[in-house]
Amino acid sequence: MNQKIIAFNKTLRHNKFPEVKVGDIVRVHRKIKEGQKERIQVFKGLVIAIKGKQSSSPTITVRRVSGDIGIEMIFPIFSPVIEKIEILRHSKIRRSKLYYMRERFGKAAKMKAIELSEEEKNFYNKKKEDEKTSEDTTKEEGGEKKSQKEKKEDEKVAATTNKTQKKEKKEDKKEDKKEEKKEDKKEEKKDDKKDSANK
Numbered sequence: 001m002n003q004k005i006i007a008f009n010k011t012l013r014h015n016k017f018p019e020v021k022v023g024d025i026v027r028v029h030r031k032i033k034e035g036q037k038e039r040i041q042v043f044k045g046l047v048i049a050i051k052g053k054q055s056s057s058p059t060i061t062v063r064r065v066s067g068d069i070g071i072e073m074i075f076p077i078f079s080p081v082i083e084k085i086e087i088l089r090h091s092k093i094r095r096s097k098l099y100y101m102r103e104r105f106g107k108a109a110k111m112k113a114i115e116l117s118e119e120e121k122n123f124y125n126k127k128k129e130d131e132k133t134s135e136d137t138t139k140e141e142g143g144e145k146k147s148q149k150e151k152k153e154d155e156k157v158a159a160t161t162n163k164t165q166k167k168e169k170k171e172d173k174k175e176d177k178k179e180e181k182k183e184d185k186k187e188e189k190k191d192d193k194k195d196s197a198n199k
Helices: 003-011 101-102 118-141 147-199
Strands: 026-036 037-051 058-065 068-077 083-091
Touching: 003 058, 026 068, 037 068, 037 083, 037 101, 037 147, 068 101
Parallel strands: none
Antiparallel strands: 026 037, 026 083, 037 058, 058 068
């Protein structure tokens, strides 16, 4: 690709989100419109591929497993639909694409974790402080009381987001328990085979 085009594409980007890398475990906050209402859906998973690094809007492929079923979603990083991208932790990898993770489940799918650097931690702390200050300023400047209908709508949206987050946590716990049971059964079978061989 021509260097001028690459430079022009970089000018169209913004520094709103941190630099996402392959192998990062990420939480993507995406805006979803349902009629006139708007809510934020959170998708947590492993970044297995990044495409279009030289374009104005690169995309990331995020994969997660829920109920023994793999789910993948492709997100354009600089889209206005993406509200926020949180990097939870990095992973030690040797490839630019992690498509082999599609065939791995349970312990085989786990990777060596790398903690976030101090710069990244400071970046997230600053973001949280900025969000709090912006909320406080909007409350002070607005000064207008919301109607009861608007308050109820906000409460419903918050309740739905909380429910989705709780469901995701429960699913993660169930998956971990299933994996532990499978591993225990495999170990029991191995022990039984050893005992039969010794007899």
